[in-house]
Amino acid sequence: MPLQLAMLLFREAPTLAEVQVQAALSSGWPELATPTDFGVQDNTLSFRLGEADVVIGLMPAPIPWVDLEGPCSTSYLWPNALTEAKEHTIHAIVTVMGELPPVQLSTLLTQVCAAVMTALPQAIGVFWNNAVMVVPKGLFCDFATSILPKGPPIPVWxxxxxxxxxxxxxxxxxxxxxxxxxxxxxxxxxxxxxxxxxxxxxxxxxxxxxxxxxxxxxxxxxxxxxxxxxxxxxxxxxxxxxxxxxxxxxxxxxxxxxxxxx
Structure with a gap:
């Protein structure tokens, strides 16, 4: 099954809650299908979103710096990434799976990542795996809510x-x-x-x-x-x-x- 994933960076451990994520999705994109089939197990939150399955897993450790240093040092959108991203202590893996075209999967992944970061103040940014780049929270969420409804947000993809x-x-x-x-x-x-x-x-x-x-x-x-x-x-x-x-x-x-x- 096709899937896409991204990683969210947190300064400190957040608490994943169904109601927070659902509210952020509904507020940011009211046209989205209502999330269903929520499941919570240990540090993992899963749900169904339209024709896709979403899994958000909290990892009790930072992303290894060997994987982040290169993207941080070359980041066009996050000039201070080398110092700011290094402050994260926890990360979450966000996975979206479904028999959907790549652009639709990327769209849903963008919306879910932005919703989670909006709901959790501890979030500082995203590591967008498809492009091997990092984007700060505020800019990513702005693109997701302002640009995405009009077309692909190319700079964050x-x-x-x-x-x-x-x-x-x-x-x-x-x-x-x-x-x-x-x-x-x-x-x-x-x-x-x-x-x-x-x-x-x-x-x-x-x-x-x-x-x-x-x-x-x-x-x-x-x-x-x-x-x-x-x-x-x-x-x-x-x-x-x-x-x-x-x-x-x-x-x-x-x-x-x-x-x-x-």
Whole structure:
């Protein structure tokens, strides 16, 4: 059965209660099905939410720092993660399971994580496993309540790792998180634009793919003008991602149609 999971960070041990989680879900997303079949066993709370099963398990220890240090040191959304996330002493594993498309599972996981953090003041943030990134509580909950109803909250679902290449003349980068949404990851190692613009390009392509599905074919080109064309090839990853990725190769003055001009 398909499943997705995330981990919540707490400064001190919270008390999981059915009524708190149910109230936070109903308040944040009144259109959601009413949770049913609640079960409590030891430090685990489980329930049915529409067509999905949800399990929240409290772990009486922090997430191992060896697993968190990398995501904290590269966090774009949580600048102080290295110091603040290290303060957590307890974590919870939130799992959502069901025969649902990946985006729907991610949506439910986002709503449940935000509801639990809203209900429990001890929460400080989330480790989003699909993208191997950390997000602070306030920002994650804002995205879940303000952005999610309008569409996928890409910044908290997908991490965009970008930077200058060794030559200092081009930039390189890759995404993590798109594969969990049923899409190929994006990457390049020869972008003729600064990292900030490469990040924006990755974000716009990710948004297009989530809105329209996997419609960018192998060999298609993307770009903002006839002279700025970037070829997409389905290739093995330069950076160790599993399976094929969509590799962006920067070209000039090609005559192929861009994907939005079909």
């Amino acid at each position: 997908v991490d965009f790792r970008v930077g200058w290449s060794e030559s200092g003349k081009t930039s390189a980068g890759f995404t993590t998180g798109l594969a969990a949404l049923g899409l190929m990851e994006l990457e390049t190692r020869d972008a003729t634009e600064p990292p900030s613009e490469l990040r924006q390009r990755f974000e716009s392509i990710a948004q297009y793919l989530l809105d329209n599905g996997p419609v960018i074919g192998d060999g298609n080109t993307v770009g903002n003008s006839a002279t700025e064309q970037i070829r997409v090839t389905y290739s093995p990853s330069y950076f160790g991602a599993k399976g094929q990725v969509m590799r962006l190769t920067y070209e000039r003055n090609q005559q192929n149609k861009s994907w939005w001009r079909r």
